[in-house]
Amino acid sequence: xxxxxNINESAKNAADVIALKDTLLIADDAEINRELLKDxxxxxxxxxxxxxxxxxxxLIKKNSDRIALIFLDLIMPNKSGLDVLSFMExxxxxxxxxxxxxxxxTAMSEERAYELGAADVIYKPFQPNVVMRRxxxxxxxxxxxxxxxxxxxxxxxxxxxxxxxxENSNSFLINALSSVVEFRSLESGExxxxxxxxxxxxxxxxxxxxxxxxxxxxxxxLMSDASALHDIGKIAxxxxxxxxxxxxxxDEFEEMKKHTTYGCELxxxxxxxxxxxxxxxxxxxxxxxxxxxxxxxYPDGIGGDDIPIWAQAVSxxxxxxxxxxxxxxxxxxxxDEAVRMIEAGECGTFSPQLLECFQMAKSKLFEAxxxxxxxxxxxxx
Amino acid sequence: xxxxxxxxxxxxxxxxxxxxLANDDRIKKFLGKxxxxxxxxxxxxxxxxxxxxxxxxxxxTLKGVSQNLAFTPLVKxxxxxxxxxxxxxxxxxxxxxxxxQVKEDYDxxxxxxxxxxxx
Numbered sequence: 394x395x396x397x398x399n400i401n402e403s404a405k406n407a408a409d410v411i412a413l414k415d416t417l418l419i420a421d422d423a424e425i426n427r428e429l430l431k432d433x434x435x436x437x438x439x440x441x442x443x444x445x446x447x448x449x450x451x452l453i454k455k456n457s458d459r460i461a462l463i464f465l466d467l468i469m470p471n472k473s474g475l476d477v478l479s480f481m482e483x484x485x486x487x488x489x490x491x492x493x494x495x496x497x498x499t500a501m502s503e504e505r506a507y508e509l510g511a512a513d514v515i516y517k518p519f520q521p522n523v524v525m526r527r528x529x530x531x532x533x534x535x536x537x538x539x540x541x542x543x544x545x546x547x548x549x550x551x552x553x554x555x556x557x558x559x560e561n562s563n564s565f566l567i568n569a570l571s572s573v574v575e576f577r578s579l580e581s582g583e584x585x586x587x588x589x590x591x592x593x594x595x596x597x598x599x600x601x602x603x604x605x606x607x608x609x610x611x612x613x614x615l616m617s618d619a620s621a622l623h624d625i626g627k628i629a630x631x632x633x634x635x636x637x638x639x640x641x642x643x644d645e646f647e648e649m650k651k652h653t654t655y656g657c658e659l660x661x662x663x664x665x666x667x668x669x670x671x672x673x674x675x676x677x678x679x680x681x682x683x684x685x686x687x688x689x690x691y692p693d694g695i696g697g698d699d700i701p702i703w704a705q706a707v708s709x710x711x712x713x714x715x716x717x718x719x720x721x722x723x724x725x726x727x728x729d730e731a732v733r734m735i736e737a738g739e740c741g742t743f744s745p746q747l748l749e750c751f752q753m754a755k756s757k758l759f760e761a762x763x764x765x766x767x768x769x770x771x772x773x774x
Numbered sequence: 775x776x777x778x779x780x781x782x783x784x785x786x787x788x789x790x791x792x793x794x795l796a797n798d799d800r801i802k803k804f805l806g807k808x809x810x811x812x813x814x815x816x817x818x819x820x821x822x823x824x825x826x827x828x829x830x831x832x833x834x835t836l837k838g839v840s841q842n843l844a845f846t847p848l849v850k851x852x853x854x855x856x857x858x859x860x861x862x863x864x865x866x867x868x869x870x871x872x873x874x875q876v877k878e879d880y881d882x883x884x885x886x887x888x889x890x891x892x893x
Binding site: 421422423424425426428429432466468469470496517518519520521 | 790793794795796800804807808810811813828831834835837838839841842843844
């Protein structure tokens with residue numbers, strides 16, 4: 394029902410556009426020359442006439458919506474045909490086609506006319522039937538161009554709106570999914586939102602300082618969305634371990650470490666057929682956000698730049714946020730102390746480049762940590 | 775006198791103009807308009823006043839009109855004058871014979887058309 398209405402409306406609009414273009418403007422200082430052209434076209438079009446450049450410009454300004462084509466003489470009093478073309482170019486009248494009429498084939502003025510946007514050049518004396526054919530072709534071409542531009546604009550707007558809706562619902566689903574774990578583990582409620590936010594800040598810093606990682610605005614957005622899911626595998630860890638206030642036993646810790654691989658199992662169940670960038674970021678982050686630069690992390694014990702930069706980034710911000718937050722098993726550290734511990738290598742090892750970027754980003758992280766507003770709000774900006 | 779005879783007397787091509795305007799009535803209609811065309815007078819007066827820019831434009835207009843109406847001899851003489859006037863800043867004696875030729879061709883064309891249309 395809706396669709397039908399839309400189609401009818403756009404057909405109606407297109408018809409309006411065509412119906413409006415019912416006028417030809419003939420600019421020539423000799424009346425006879427104007428009459429000769431008028432004679433060809435007056436049955437099909439409303440004819441406007443101008444005898445010099447100033448009149449021509451005036452008529453263009455007043456009738457730009459209706460003019461289907463302009464015949465423009467090169468040499469006219471007051472302002473020349475080239476002056477008129479420059480005026481049109483400077484004032485955004487490029488969608489009105491111009492056929493330049495000239496008495497002589499000087500290569501200079503012809504080239505200049507095309508340069509300034511004339512659609513065609515014809516020479517006096519002109520053959521009426523040839524002029525007619527060329528004029529019709531050009532009018533159709535430009536009308537087609539205008540229609541395409543209108544359609545393209547409409548389509549772009551639709552796509553943009555659709556993209557925004559999809560993006561919003563994606564964010565909503567990711568947030569809902571990742572808060573399931575938090576809800577159960579009674580962690581500081583907004584840990585996931587902060588990791589997401591911090592990851593974005595840190596990746597932006599890395600992008601500035603190390604272009605070799607090929608980070609872009611778009612892939613940073615995907616990576617920071619993916620970071621929200623980093624602990625999704627904790628859903629499979631029993632309450633007795635996840636919620637234990639004291640230190641974990643060795644076995645309990647071994648079980649806890651499996652949240653990385655449990656998370657991957659979960660993701661694999663929903664893997665789509667085709668290569669998907671976002672899926673890859675999610676998978677890498679879930680699996681490797683506890684790896685260490687020296688290769689002593691888990692679950693795979695990979696090190697150095699074998700750990701993708703997005704997983705490295707999430708790893709450091711996860712540690713930072715854990716340090717400054719209150720947890721069931723510990724009180725929060727002060728921000729300065731947390732940064733010092735990370736830089737001193739007391740909470741894992743990180744690449745020198747990552748530490749350098751962390752250093753650069755830390756004032757922004759402080760601000761974010763101390764902000765009283767919800768980080769979810771900050772994310773929206 | 776027929777339109778064909780008129781063009782023959784001018785030394786111009788009837789075939790060319792009828793190819794463009796299709797029939798004698800149309801040709802006559804535009805020939806009539808040529809009698810009211812002011813660019814020749816403007817050419818003469820602006821040369822007298824030594825207004826070279828205006829003279830060039832007038833010559834150019836007369837040339838364009840003559841081309842469209844296929845007045846072969848007039849096109850020829852006015853083209854020569856137009857090129858002499860293009861970009862020119864000062865009057866010169868050498869323009870005089872060129873103007874004389876244009877006047878001669880114009881007068882002949884004009885009077886032939888007048889008698890054609892009077893019939």
